[in-house]
Amino acid sequence: MDKKASQLHTFHIPVMGTGFSIDTPIKVAHYGISSVISLVDDTLIERIRKFYCEKFSLPYTPITKYEEDFRARRITEYLNLVDKIVQKQFTELKNSAFEVGTEITKYFELLPDHSPLKKLYARMLSMTDPKERLAVQKQLRDSIEPGDISVNIMTKLDRPNFAQDGKELPQEYSDALAALRGFAQSTLASAIVFSAGINRRLYSYVENFKDFYADTSGNIKKKIIIKVSDYRSAFTQGKFFAKKGIWVSEYRIESGLNCGGHVFPAAGELMGPILEEFKTKRADFIATLHGVYNQALQLKAKFAFWKPLDIKVTAQGGIGTASEDRFLHEHYGVDGTGWATPFLLVPEVTNVDATTLKRLSDATEDDLYISDVSPLGVSFNNLKGSLSDEEKDRKFQKGRPGSACPKGHLVTNTEFTEKPICTASRQYQKLKIEQLQAANLPEPVYQKAVQNVIKKACICNELGDGALLKNNITDAQRQLFPAVCPGPNIAYFTKISTLKEMVDHIYGRLNLLNNTYRPHMFIKELMLNIDYLKKEVTDALPGLSENNLRYFYEFKMNLRKGMDHYIGLFPQMMNETVELRKRSLEELHNFRSQFEEFVTNNPTVFSYVPAHNLQAIEA
Numbered sequence: 301m302d303k304k305a306s307q308l309h310t311f312h313i314p315v316m317g318t319g320f321s322i323d324t325p326i327k328v329a330h331y332g333i334s335s336v337i338s339l340v341d342d343t344l345i346e347r348i349r350k351f352y353c354e355k356f357s358l359p360y361t362p363i364t365k366y367e368e369d370f371r372a373r374r375i376t377e378y379l380n381l382v383d384k385i386v387q388k389q390f391t392e393l394k395n396s397a398f399e400v401g402t403e404i405t406k407y408f409e410l411l412p413d414h415s416p417l418k419k420l421y422a423r424m425l426s427m428t429d430p431k432e433r434l435a436v437q438k439q440l441r442d443s444i445e446p447g448d449i450s451v452n453i454m455t456k457l458d459r460p461n462f463a464q465d466g467k468e469l470p471q472e473y474s475d476a477l478a479a480l481r482g483f484a485q486s487t488l489a490s491a492i493v494f495s496a497g498i499n500r501r502l503y504s505y506v507e508n509f510k511d512f513y514a515d516t517s518g519n520i521k522k523k524i525i526i527k528v529s530d531y532r533s534a535f536t537q538g539k540f541f542a543k544k545g546i547w548v549s550e551y552r553i554e555s556g557l558n559c560g561g562h563v564f565p566a567a568g569e570l571m572g573p574i575l576e577e578f579k580t581k582r583a584d585f586i587a588t589l590h591g592v593y594n595q596a597l598q599l600k601a602k603f604a605f606w607k608p609l610d611i612k613v614t615a616q617g618g619i620g621t622a623s624e625d626r627f628l629h630e631h632y633g634v635d636g637t638g639w640a641t642p643f644l645l646v647p648e649v650t651n652v653d654a655t656t657l658k659r660l661s662d663a664t665e666d667d668l669y670i671s672d673v674s675p676l677g678v679s680f681n682n683l684k685g686s687l688s689d690e691e692k693d694r695k696f697q698k699g700r701p702g703s704a705c706p707k708g709h710l711v712t713n714t715e716f717t718e719k720p721i722c723t724a725s726r727q728y729q730k731l732k733i734e735q736l737q738a739a740n741l742p743e744p745v746y747q748k749a750v751q752n753v754i755k756k757a758c759i760c761n762e763l764g765d766g767a768l769l770k771n772n773i774t775d776a777q778r779q780l781f782p783a784v785c786p787g788p789n790i791a792y793f794t795k796i797s798t799l800k801e802m803v804d805h806i807y808g809r810l811n812l813l814n815n816t817y818r819p820h821m822f823i824k825e826l827m828l829n830i831d832y833l834k835k836e837v838t839d840a841l842p843g844l845s846e847n848n849l850r851y852f853y854e855f856k857m858n859l860r861k862g863m864d865h866y867i868g869l870f871p872q873m874m875n876e877t878v879e880l881r882k883r884s885l886e887e888l889h890n891f892r893s894q895f896e897e898f899v900t901n902n903p904t905v906f907s908y909v910p911a912h913n914l915q916a917i918e919a
């Protein structure tokens with residue numbers, strides 16, 4: 301971690317939906333806070349670009365969908381605009397006076413108290429000699445920098461695209477590759493986050509852009525960050541890039557279930573043991589990748605490095621208190637943390653419409669659930685009674701379920717059509733319901749099957765609708781019904797807060813938690829995994845396959861490993877209260893007993909032992 305960055309913030313704001321954080325850098329980057337923009341929805345990106353051009357009195361020339369390479373160009377132009385706005389804001393901040401209420405004062409007040417810059421700032425305030433004070437103020441101004449304007453590509457969203465005559469375009473025009481090109485051609489010096497697993501075609505495309513390669517000083521203008529759920533995935537993906545002479549600068553470890561948006565449960569692998577594996581293997585991990593990386597650079601006749609470039613390991617998903625945040629830094633040695641869901645209650649930072657903001661503020665644990673609303677077929681964190689869900693119900697009652705599918709980023713289904721369509725679309729739901737009607741199913745079975753069809757939401761549109769409503773960007777073609785995808789953590793936050801209040805909460809200067817009892821983040825993740833496993837078992841019965849049995853065996857063993865890790869870990873959390881440590885251990889033992897009882901009561905599900913384990917036992 302470079303010296304200057306270590307003086308600034310220790311957290312970042314991850315990507316949230318398609319629209320919640322689409323302009324977050326404009327709101328926080330000039331204060332040194334890094335955040336992430338989604339590149340999924342280029343239509344929304346174009347509308348937000350128009351909005352900010354008008355707001356800052358900048359020229360705007362529309363990029364229509366009928367133009368060559370419009371998706372990449374829209375992304376490039378928007379990112380250039382954000383970069384320009386942030387640089388202007390930062391210059392103005394840097395030149396403002398050190399007085400009460402100014403932007404530069406806010407910059408330093410937001411920093412963590414242990415930051416060397418914050419301490420130097422405090423010293424400056426106490427100085428009485430004018431010359432000395434001015435000299436330190438100059439030092440402070442020269443030491444600050446804006447936060448990163450990072451972007452995110454969900455690697456699974458990589459549909460092919462078609463020309464006006466219906467012919468499929470070359471693969472570089474697919475959604476993910478066009479988005480990457482849009483970022484690569486922008487003026488940004490920042491990072492791209494790849495999430496949701498490996499996409500070899502996309503990763504190979506990175507080689508085409510010089511900004512992803514390190515210069516002879518080891519600087520990389522456009523860095524790569526990979527969001528991962530375990531060590532094995534991180535090593536596989538890091539090695540894939542290293543073989544191409546591309547260095548991955550950061551690995552973001554995210555809880556598979558204790559997060560917002562889509563959830564990707566890692567077969568019961570829990571965050572604590574995953575972080576421990578990174579901690580213990582980090583030196584070998586870096587050394588191995590460095591060797592592969594240098595070999596690739598030599599084959600490409602590029603400058604090789606005698607020591608590894610910087611690598612950060614960060615963690616996100618379910619963090620809710622300053623003590624949890626601090627423990628991740630101190631015990632596991634993470635270089636930073638990600639805080640997302642709580643920022644949905646910070647209007648200064650994210651785009652949440654007024655109705656949804658109120659419902660999030662009022663949400664309890666019972667209002668939050670893992671749903672099947674995503675057309676991707678991946679579980680999705682959801683809020684009961686969202687405007688999106690209400691509109692789905694209204695459409696069904698009117699006899700016209702489904703969406704018109706105006707954007708089509710999630711088209712994956714070919715059950716009824718040669719060309720993929722979306723399972724949330726009106727076309728698919730009409731055809732599927734007609735198929736179910738023709739099957740003459742028993743009424744209860746039919747009704748359940750229909751509900752499974754109509755539950756799919758048009759999240760292409762609706763995860764961005766909040767950004768349009770929040771900024772009073774009207775849509776003449778349709779009404780707006782925002783979807784929202786908070787993590788379970790939102791149940792413990794009620795106050796609609798300012799940026800300063802939320803940052804103060806993260807750094808332990810303020811407590812924004814409500815009075816609802818909040819289990820430790822590791823306990824909450826364990827609870828979510830046990831509940832998820834029970835649902836998976838119920839859904840799989842009675843027709844268990846070999847794959848089911850292998851998966852449940854792996855899930856069982858990972859949960860046991862995780863609980864063993866936590867039994868030894870909780871007594872070490874000296875920054876937590878004695879009461880919390882004691883209660884967390886009691887909860888842990890209680891959940892372990894419940895889990896083992898569930899295993900015992902389902903022998904058909906959990907009696908499976910892989911062949912290699914069986915051979916070892918017999919030997």
